[in-house]
Amino acid sequence: MAQEVKGIVARGKGQPVELTSVLVPDPGPGEAVVKVQACGVCHTDLHYREGGINDDFPFLLGHEAAGVVESVGEGVVDLEPGDFVVLNWRAVCGTCRACRRGKPWYCFSTFNASQPMTLTDGTKLSPALGIGAFAEKTLVHSGQCTKVDPSARAAAVGLLGCGVMAGVGAAINTGGVTRGDSVAVIGCGGVGDGAIAGARIAGAAKIIAVDTDARKLEWAKGFGATHTVNAREVDDVVTAIQDLTDSFGADVVIDAVGRPETWKQAFYARDLAGTVVLVGVPTPDMKLEMPLIDFFSRGGSLKSSWYGDCLPTRDFPMLVDLYQQGRFDLDAFVTEEIPLDGVEGAFEKMHHGEVLRSVVVF
Ligand SMILES: NC(=O)c1ccc[n+]([C@@H]2O[C@H](COP(=O)([O-])OP(=O)(O)OC[C@H]3O[C@@H](n4cnc5c(N)ncnc54)[C@H](O)[C@@H]3O)[C@@H](O)[C@H]2O)c1
Ligand SMILES: [Zn+2]
Numbered sequence: 001m002a003q004e005v006k007g008i009v010a011r012g013k014g015q016p017v018e019l020t021s022v023l024v025p026d027p028g029p030g031e032a033v034v035k036v037q038a039c040g041v042c043h044t045d046l047h048y049r050e051g052g053i054n055d056d057f058p059f060l061l062g063h064e065a066a067g068v069v070e071s072v073g074e075g076v077v078d079l080e081p082g083d084f085v086v087l088n089w090r091a092v093c094g095t096c097r098a099c100r101r102g103k104p105w106y107c108f109s110t111f112n113a114s115q116p117m118t119l120t121d122g123t124k125l126s127p128a129l130g131i132g133a134f135a136e137k138t139l140v141h142s143g144q145c146t147k148v149d150p151s152a153r154a155a156a157v158g159l160l161g162c163g164v165m166a167g168v169g170a171a172i173n174t175g176g177v178t179r180g181d182s183v184a185v186i187g188c189g190g191v192g193d194g195a196i197a198g199a200r201i202a203g204a205a206k207i208i209a210v211d212t213d214a215r216k217l218e219w220a221k222g223f224g225a226t227h228t229v230n231a232r233e234v235d236d237v238v239t240a241i242q243d244l245t246d247s248f249g250a251d252v253v254i255d256a257v258g259r260p261e262t263w264k265q266a267f268y269a270r271d272l273a274g275t276v277v278l279v280g281v282p283t284p285d286m287k288l289e290m291p292l293i294d295f296f297s298r299g300g301s302l303k304s305s306w307y308g309d310c311l312p313t314r315d316f317p318m319l320v321d322l323y324q325q326g327r328f329d330l331d332a333f334v335t336e337e338i339p340l341d342g343v344e345g346a347f348e349k350m351h352h353g354e355v356l357r358s359v360v361v362f
């Protein structure tokens with residue numbers, strides 16, 4: 001029997017989101033129903049609402065969540081009711097070409113629940129990133145549930161489910177930041193600050209935070225930024241980063257905004273043979289024009305980071321341990337706890353740069 005719960009649905013492009021009733025089916029084979037305890041508001045939810053991801057409206061938004069497993073379907077052996085889990089959008093298949101060749105963080109065939117959640121009139125919902133956790137309960141594939149230390153705070157560890165992990169992983173997995181590196185991070189929202197925290201965990205010697213918002217730069221210092229650059233106040237971000245790195249540029253530059261101008265800054269603000277990591281998500285209309293010779297003569301590597309190239313089973317418990325030991329301040333990402341009907345207001349605050357993460361707490 002399907003259960004009726006409350007959830008946040010985006011019905012159409014640019015329309016305000018709506019609190020409405022959602023039907024959650026009992027878990028089928030390989031699936032699990034999770035009672036959501038907390039779910040962060042990520043910029044990607046806003047991208048969905050604005051039609052920037054695809055047109056599969058209506059969306060059930062929310063995807064940075066932690067909760068408790070309520071029930072599991074047939075064949076689920078590694079999860080049981082009562083388990084405390086962080087939800088992930090990379091339940092690896094084990095059999096695609098990436099998985100078979102030992103690179104499951106690129107898995108091209110990740111699992112989601114196969115049954116749809118619906119509105120009460122039967123309209124199928126598209127859950128954001130296959131999760132849909134701005135809802136009291138959600139249906140996911142069991143592989144989307146990663147068990148972590150149940151004594152951890154749900155509002156904090158749920159953030160590992162997307163933005164913070166994407167940022168941490170952009171630094172330590174994709175960017176390969178290591179001891180002594182200089183790192184610059186452009187855009188210090190939840191993702192960028194995750195990258196700053198990741199660079200600190202990896203032992204970077206210099207971490208330069210770049211943002212257009214002074215408040216964001218202040219917060220970035222708390223995550224480990226050793227230097228800050230206010231992109232509104234300097235003539236040129238590239239020169240500002242070079243000035244802070246003996247005029248050479250940083251070893252790794254992470255673009256956590258995802259616009260042509262920020263990516264270009266990242267490209268030119270890195271040292272010769274350095275690495276650029278694009279983790280911010282551009283929109284389909286964005287274009288770049290640059291001299292090809294610059295790609296050749298500057299060398300190095302230009303990478304994109306999907307979900308921080310993370311493996312939830314490997315990375316979530318490790319980061320929760322660091323959090324519990326006081327070595328990784330996940331609490332500092334939680335600017336405010338809000339009720340389920342506060343998501344639209346949280347988008348507004350995100351737009352004005354007032355929050356790092358608003359987290360819906362049930
Ligand atoms: N690659 C992935 O797997 C992945 C996962 C989650 C989110 N994302 C993407 O990462 C991006 C950031 O997400 P977020 O939740 O941190 O967003 P956010 O809105 O909280 O943060 C963006 C930050 O960038 C700053 N900014 C904007 N324009 C700037 C500019 N020109 N120069 C410097 N700073 C600028 C803003 O002031 C803000 O602090 C989004 O595009 C989001 O969709 C990617
Ligand atoms: Zn796979």
Ligand SMILES: [Zn+2]
Pocket residue numbers: 042043044045063064162163
């Ligand atoms: Zn997200």
